[in-house]
Amino acid sequence: MASSEDDPTAQHNAEILSIDAGGTMTDTFLMDSNGDFTVGKAKTTPDDESRGFIKSSQDALEDWGLSVEEGFPNLVSTVYSGTAMLNRLVERxxxxxxxxxxxxxxxxxxxxxxxxxxxxxxxxxxxxxxxxxxxxxxxxxxxxxxxxxxxxxxxxxxxxxxxxxxxxxxxxxxxxxxxxxxxxxxxxxxxxxxxxxxxxxxxxxxxxxxxxxxxxxxxxxxxxxxxxxxxxxxxxxxxFAAEPSRDQLSNIQEAVDEQGGNVGVRVMASHGGTIDINANELARTLISGPIGGMIGANYFGQKLDYNNLVCTDIGGTSFDMGIIIDNDWQIDYSPEMARLLLSLPMVNMESVGAGTGSYVRVNPTFDKIELGPESAGDQVGVSAVETDVETVTVTDCHVAMGWINPENFLGGDMPIDREVAEQEIKKQIADPLDMGVYEAAQGVIDILESKLRNDLEAVVTGEGYAPSNFKCLSYGGGGPVHTAGYTKDLGFDEVLIPEWAAGFSAFGCGAADYEYRYDQTTSIDIDPDLSMEEAAATAGEALTEVWKNLEQKVENEFENSNIGRDEIEFQYNILGQYQGQLNSIDIESPVGRVDSPEKLERLLDTFEEGYRRQYSEEARSPELGHTITQASVRGVRDVVKPEIPTEELQGPEPPADAYKETREAYWDGEWLDTEIYDLHALQPGNELSGPAILEGAATTYALPPDCETRLDEHRVHHLTTIE
Incomplete structure (x- = not known):
């Protein structure tokens, strides 16, 4: 959590508010006019997400000594991403x-x-x-x-x-x-x-x-x-799912209005932009939180010159992974969601049902521990005594091992009972397997991190990439707890953990453009025996006509929000292939009209370069001719975006007020004295060696005995393993 060095709270003038309502927690990212920001967190309220929205916003504003009524009137940008639509699909x-x-x-x-x-x-x-x-x-x-x-x-x-x-x-x-x-x-x-x-x-x-x-x-x-x-x-x-959510989104807008806000709420869309809550195609917002993380990672990489990133997001319910190459992501045109194949563009990601809220059970047939895919969600686990959870979760194991401070969960807003966690782990896991309580808890963590590591390695190497060419960016409320475990021995160039990891997806929502996108299937052939003049007069004219129609749809969406054409930047894409192929590649066109041989040649040259980059020079076959299978138009309007903090580097020794206490925690089969630090009180340049635990109000960063971390001038932790 970054904040201005000046103490008086009135100096903070909140400008950007972005919210990520996940399956477990609702995260807030709030930035002021100076570029300082803070992160808030509250339990998700699926029945009425506006309640979790307000509570999480209040949690963030309290760091600056502000109430919602004092903070909302100054907002110039508000972006929301929620789970209500996806839940309807999942639950049918x-x-x-x-x-x-x-x-x-x-x-x-x-x-x-x-x-x-x-x-x-x-x-x-x-x-x-x-x-x-x-x-x-x-x-x-x-x-x-x-x-x-x-x-x-x-x-x-x-x-x-x-x-x-x-x-x-x-x-x-x-x-x-x-x-x-x-x-x-x-x-x-x-x-x-x-x-x-x-x-x-x-x-x-x-x-x-x-x-x-x-x-x-x-x-x-x-x-x-x-x-x-x-x-x-x-x-x-x-x-089925999107239209009913218009009422839910209207509740969010009303909540902003009631607290004095004078800004329209935008919602994160699957293609990587934000759209108005009254947009025509609202199904594009069915899954938005993980998308926000990818957008934030790309923005983060552009600002700090990290071109190639492997993105990992752990929440209470899932582990989401994505790859960014040369500050760009791939689009999946037939994504899977809630066991349905859909026809809409989505930032390409992989997701597995494993998170800090995953249920832990013993398979009685094989006497082995099994995780998830079901999750306790916002109920956290059996140690959360005010809930009715009956099955042990991964978080309960964190509590039993001393990794999570029961008095600091959600900043102390959610009561956690360590004794209950230990009792239930003993009854449900340890006794059936004839193990000790802490040995069983450690086994759960080892199994989870091994699974996450295998899934992550499969995503990276399965695409033909070497981890050594990427920096791994870890975020999400559960990310810093497990980063050291699931990145171990994978060989990433660096492992990065932003201090605001818990609100990183919300940060990404705030970094997303205001953007509409429309797509249209085409079947436009560019035959190899045609001259450029002939091809431009036929295929070029057909493509231009499709683009014009899609452009008008985009323009109409912006007009509904009183935004004129002169404020919009249009971008044009195609899906192209060689004639007779089954798979197309996504190409951003260098031109918005193909009304001359020169423009057609530029488009084809761009396709050839994209094909060479994706497959190889030897795979190119322009003699087959080309087919354009889909055309797309994106309209983008600039919005205010968050700033990455930059602070002066201090020495490697943490300040005295960052140290909280020393307590025992369970690491690899033994109890070790572990130094506990305030995550947000550390200064840039500080270095720490494990075992250590860095506690924030919204997340916990676990540093095992064989690891070190260094906080840089952008308040990003660099995790390394001690050789």
Missing amino acids: ESEVDVGILITGGMEDTLRMGRGRQSYTGYSYSDRLHVNTHKHPEPLIPRNRIRGVRERIDVKGNTLVPLYEDDVREGVDDLLDQGVDHIVVMFLHSYRNGEHEHRTAEIARKIIDERGAETSVMLSSEYYPTLKESERLNTVTAEA
Whole structure:
């Protein structure tokens, strides 16, 4: 937590507020007009996230001696990321009823899904056994799906006209069932949406005649991309999970307004930007917290000249990993979320169900410890005596081993009982395995860190990269506790832990651009036997027309927030491949219009360079010709962003007021005297050797006996292993 060196609290003028409401905790990152910042933390309140939002904000403002009423009126930027939408998908529960009109014969698409969707999220062993392999439950029951006779082919030609009587019958039936939203998804409507639009006209007329308040959502308007299963999942998720969250987001905005704030709330989107809470495509915000961490890591790297980063985020529920190369991230165009394959652009990340809140159980058949994937979430563990958790969690093991101070959890706001933790570990884990309590707790930590280490190594080396070419950035409320363990022997160039690790994803939300993005599937061939003049007149004109349409959609979104075109910077992308290939690569175009041979040549040169960089010079095959499979337009508006602190370096010896006490903690099978420090009282240049524990209000940094840490001038810890 960084703060100004001057003491009077009135000198802090809060400007940027960003919130990450995770599955366990709601983190706040707050920056003032001087670039000083602080981090707040509170339990997530899933029933009404605005309560956790206000409490976490208050926790941050209290460091500056301010109340919410005093801090909010000065805000110029507020960004929020939450979990309510994702929870609806995970739990398959929503406040609304959704009906679907789909091409006749495709009524079971939602239930069948893609083959990959049937096993996504499962371990290899669970995929193989019938008792553990369960197909994901569809979002919408079969009785609320109606087929409509029609057919558009892959080129956009009408093969079977729209049977309008089928539409009328289907709409009437769905309205009789009381649906709140009707989703329309016809085959190849991304190429020709005429049938979907006519269906919407008929449906809305019937809805008006019956006095209903049902909305109609078209896949050709929301997500006009290839692959009907992903497109159906995505537009259905929009109706099922995203639309009900508009009320939740409105509550956040109202909470800001009620406390004197005069700023619109933006929400983190999956593609790496922030959008208004009234944006058309709100499903893009389904998963936002981990995305904020990646955006923050990239911004952090750009500011401090760290080009290649492996990002690791440990919370109470999951371990999220991502890779940044040359200050850029990859986009996944068919991400998995809640065991659904979706059709929307998302910053590429890997996530496993392992966090500090993961349940710990003993498998009675094999007499072995198993972790998660279920988590206690905001209930923390059995040691949190005010909760009703009955199963031991990883955090309980931290408490038993003396790594976490029971009186300092959440700054002392959540009572923790170490004796309860020890009793339950003994009963649930140690006794069944004929082990000691602390030996069992250490075993849990070892298993967790081994799993995290293996997962992290697989993500990096699986992409063909060497860890030695990357710095590992560790953050999240649970990150600093385990960083030394899960990075051990992986060979990273450096291991970095920002002092504000607990609020790093929220920091990333504040560093994200105000950005809208629209995508459109295309099939634009650039034949190798055409001259540049001929190709520009055909393929170039077709691509330009698609870009213009997408550009208008982006412009319309900004207009809804009273932002004019002159304030927007447009960026243009394509997915391209050599003709006949199955996979495309993402290319940022150097031009926004392809209306001349010179501009087409620049676009193709950029593709060739991107292909060479991703595969190799030898893999290039321009003689095959090129195909543009998707076009995208991003509109970006500059916003106020946080500053990375820079302070004068002091000596290696920590100041006296940073030392708190010495207490025993359990390390690798023995109790050792461990020095305890105030994480935020350390000064740049300070160096510490383990065993030591650095305590902050929102996180704990565990330093094992064989490790050292150095705090640099940007308040970033550099973790090293003593050889």
